[in-house]
Amino acid sequence: MDPEKRVATTCTQLLHYLDVFNVPVFNVPVFFSAVYRLELEKTVRSRQAENGNSIIKFLKSSLLSNGMFNGGYSRSVYTIYVDGFPFRRDLLTPWMIATLVDFYINVIAVAAWISYKESNFLTATIWILLLICFGSITTCVYIFIQFLKLSPKESLQDPVYRVLLRHESKGVEQKMKQSAVMSARIAFSVLGFLMLGTLIYTLLTDGSPFRKELLTPWVVATLIDFYINVVALSVWVAYKESSLISGFLWILLLICFGSMTTCAYVVKQLVQLTSQDPVYLILFNRGNRAENRYERT
Template structure:
């Protein structure tokens, strides 16, 4: 029988492996490659990758801002993410895993990694509407860049523009895909639905992620905080109800 603790350990192990792989890739790029070539503005495909990366970074950044009580810490983390990509986000996620107590691992480790450590007031209404608008616009922009790039450059000739950093860039982007795939699998109650969205994420990356977020936001009423889309349906119901027993008290007070 698969337990919550075993799932938590598996996910943590996966992120440790990904962190090591990306660290080795960055080290190889800085030592033997040409890091500056990653910013060649003449590559249209680089613009597409930047658009995809921005959509991933905005979502991760929003989650970090939700988690952190200090906006300064959140700004520093999001800023460094643009220099070191998913290396920062993986490090942050692993830090949240290492903060878990044994009881939290047994209860629901993914919930405690995703949720705030302390209860704070959150606003609904305008935040839900604003989030819908932001991710709708972001998704349309990434889709527009994708279509523009495919029309003007049908072959993957972008490799010639930044060949020395192509492997690192590909690893970095695919780690984001894996990260959000784990989150979608956690959120979806049906494996068929989870697989459907993961396939879309692999194929369309930022466009699919924004579409998924807008869909999830559409399930929230204007009176609920937009941050509820982080959690799955079960944890979402727990989080909006005042704690009445020891388990719910643990959810609020950890």
């Protein structure tokens, strides 16, 4: 029933009780105004819940379809059919090697999150091995499973934060034995400069990458795999950035420069932490940190 019709029906019934119990006339407008406001708020909350559930269902279906179809079996089967198996030396052209380096640096970033997310070392190791072997299909399936684990309430209350969060984490109760902020800064700085050096070397020795002959079936397959992981990282960047413009610029840089941007962004987030802070804080935006008492006071 529409909120207006529901309010009209409710008010008609209550008017009878007002008459029966002889409620003063000057209280009637205030009373009906309050009833109308409450009914509208109830309807808005109901529709927000429906919209939230629709968004979560869309994210789940999109992740599964992208991971299983575009990033998975169909691409691999088609590429194997038209170009054979990928384990051949002739495929390792300079730009293919550069693309693989770019791809696996982003895989390291995703693997770092999985290692934090999984409390069981064996489970984390298995997922990381699958990520190394199957790339973006593992990324999509893993995130899809994390969405499935959310309760209806969590799905409506900042689902990206809930997906990023470790399962047993509860605000300030989560503890880490030793901070590794400085080590993480050094590691991702080295990875960023490794990619920069690889890019410069490949440009000097093999020329521009914008050549048609470079687009072999396995290079195209690797690029698809790479950019599906970029989509996942872009969602995280959009969640982190409070400004729409800065979020857009970072995502644009991520699309253009790949893992160099990933490393630069991660190092930027790490620089904002103190040496006493746990590394996992870079996963969350400032709003979630403050709300869950992650920020140091």
